[in-house]
Amino acid sequence: MKVNKNLTTIGSVGLALCLTFGFVRTPSAFGQAPEGKQAAKGGINRPPDPRVQQRKYHFADTNEDLPYAVYVSSKVSKDKKNPLIIALHGLGGDENSLMRGNALDLAEEGGYILVGPLGYNPRGWYGTPVGTPRASKGGGAPKGQLNNDPPNLRELSEKDVMNVLELVRKEFNVDDKRTYLMGHSMGGAGTLYLGTKYASNWAAIAAIAPAAFAMQANAITMLTPVKDAMPIIITHGDADTAVPVANTRLWHDAMVELKMQYAYVEMGQEDHGSIISKGMPDIFSFFKAHTKR
Numbered sequence: 392m393k394v395n396k397n398l399t400t401i402g403s404v405g406l407a408l409c410l411t412f413g414f415v416r417t418p419s420a421f422g423q424a425p426e427g428k429q430a431a432k433g434g435i436n437r438p439p440d441p442r443v444q445q446r447k448y449h450f451a452d453t454n455e456d457l458p459y460a461v462y463v464s465s466k467v468s469k470d471k472k473n474p475l476i477i478a479l480h481g482l483g484g485d486e487n488s489l490m491r492g493n494a495l496d497l498a499e500e501g502g503y504i505l506v507g508p509l510g511y512n513p514r515g516w517y518g519t520p521v522g523t524p525r526a527s528k529g530g531g532a533p534k535g536q537l538n539n540d541p542p543n544l545r546e547l548s549e550k551d552v553m554n555v556l557e558l559v560r561k562e563f564n565v566d567d568k569r570t571y572l573m574g575h576s577m578g579g580a581g582t583l584y585l586g587t588k589y590a591s592n593w594a595a596i597a598a599i600a601p602a603a604f605a606m607q608a609n610a611i612t613m614l615t616p617v618k619d620a621m622p623i624i625i626t627h628g629d630a631d632t633a634v635p636v637a638n639t640r641l642w643h644d645a646m647v648e649l650k651m652q653y654a655y656v657e658m659g660q661e662d663h664g665s666i667i668s669k670g671m672p673d674i675f676s677f678f679k680a681h682t683k684r
Contacts, residue, residue, distance in 0.1 A: 473569075479574030
């Protein structure tokens with residue numbers, strides 16, 4: 392399939408909704424963990440933004456205290472239901488990796504609670520399938536198990552995300568009809584995996600340059616159960632050498648075939664890091680347009 396630069400495709404009912412709110416692309420400084428050799432400006436694990444709360448909770452499975460990060464818009468109130476976004480970082484990142492830049496500005500404007508779990512450790516992969524093949528030369532495939540990683544790392548990573556979701560629901564007056572999931576790279580793969588596995592939790596999900604190599608051959612199978620219930624937006628830059636955009640176009644094809652409510656935003660000359668901030672306004676517009684029925 393040929394996809395042109397700066398392509399945005401919008402499917403099904405999502406067309407009218409997304410056109411209503413529009414797609415705005417404005418530059419913003421924003422760093423995130425790259426994969427492969429491609430680097431993002433701003434570094435991978437910079438100090439947390441002072442607007443973000445640093446939290447910990449006890450993870451009973453391993454008897455450890457795990458961190459998570461929380462940003463609460465000034466528009467959030469205990470007297471009303473408030474929208475929530477869970478944000479999953481990329482390989483080598485941490486709970487603060489997506490809690491910076493225009494993501495916080497957009498969360499403030501939209502009245503969101505924005506939450507970043509660690510996913511147990513920086514390479515947990517959020518429960519996605521093991522043994523991911525490289526889709527092409529230079530692709531950012533998952534790294535092998537490290538000596539200090541538990542054998543059930545991916546299971547622990549998945550549990551951490553779902554634990555943090557429940558912690559936030561207990562603390563805040565969260566709107567279950569406006570609860571969303573997004574993630575970048577490894578976190579984009581985790582978004583597609585946890586988004587479809589726990590679809591009843593989400594009003595919509597957003598995958599940014601998803602490193603979903605192990606799952607892309609089964610995209611139709613994964614998406615079929617949620618095709619009428621869970622809108623998806625995927626953003627990617629065509630200059631990405633860590634996760635080639637050709638991989639993500641397979642997910643686009645699957646969403647088209649299933650006639651899903653979706654948006655696919657492919658931006659010319661954006662790479663694995665820059666697509667995060669450049670696509671963030673599109674993601675927030677998409678979330679605003681989709682409330683759970």
